[in-house]
Amino acid sequence: MIPTKVMASTTLPLLLLHLLLLAACMDWARSDRPATSFYENYKESWGGDRIQILNKQTEASLFMDKASGSGFGSKLKYGSGFFHMKIKLPGNNSAGVVTAFYLASDSTNHAELDFEFLGNLKGKPIILQTNVFANGKGNREQRIRLWFDPSADLHDYKILWNTNQIVFYVDDTPIRVFANKENIGVGYPSQPMQIIASLWNGDSWATDGGKTKINWSYAPFNAIFQGFDVDGCVSASSDDAHCSSPSLWWNSARYQHLSPSEKLAYQNVRRTYMTYDYCNDVKRFPNPPPECPQ
DSSP states (O other): OOOHHHHHHHHHHHHHHHHHHHHHHHHHHHHTSOOOOHHHHEEEEEOGGGEEEETTTTEEEEEEOSSOOEEEEEEEEEEEEEEEEEEEOOOSSOTTEEEEEEEEOOSSSOOEEEEEEEOOOTTSOOEEEEEEEBTTBOOOOEEEEOSSOTTTSOEEEEEEEOSSEEEEEETTEEEEEEEOOGGGTOOOOOSOEEEEEEEEEOTTTTTGGGTSOOOGGGOSEEEEEEOOOOOEEEOSOTTOGGGGOTTSGGGSGGGSSOOHHHHHHHHHHHHHTEEEEGGGOTTTOSSOOTTOOO
16 A cells, blocks of 8 residues: 555656646647738738738748839737737848838827848848837937848847837847836827838938948848737727736736846847947937936
């Protein structure tokens, strides 16, 4: 006869093993789910046949030639969420070419949250610029050098937006935080926004301040987008209280602030990879904007 204490200690590891196996099966099931079709949440916006929807509608390939670029956008607008897009940038000599993934409103008091990838000559780093518009006011550019070649493979670019903070992520690394400081008069995005992706000609400013132009002998330029599922609160009004509900996971306490490990990673990005921060540009802003430092 097995003593009760021994039986209990034997049963517990078996139970834990069962739970671990169940969790592993659940993770496998999630990863094995079919990818969301492009047309479930998105539609082509401009560029005509320069947009190709491939791989059973799980990939959008945008092209740009001398005549035009291309772009697509979400069918709906959102009032909060944790948005992402997997992107592979144009390679070779992409100076002057801008690849963008952003949220934008079409209201008078314009709101916008930008990822803009600024192409460069071969051998030089592609610069990632972020910007935040609220109540029609932008001019909040930050730029970093990426620690990998974004034209070599797909990477996940994410924007967390809730009532407490906006966080830009590269894969799982936070690269920018814009906290809600409405209490000191700083505008904060509240209008419903559409998700937009595009490939366009920015050679008037994007590389070396516009000095380095697009070399069209490398055209057409091509950017690849994947990941068309959307974790966002569908909204048509800035007064939609549901989009700030804590029942939405991206509004929970976990996402109101960076975790300790995220703070360390964020500080490392600012220290190691940041090449421009409007908060430190005394020529443009002799008096630092009230939201600074971020």
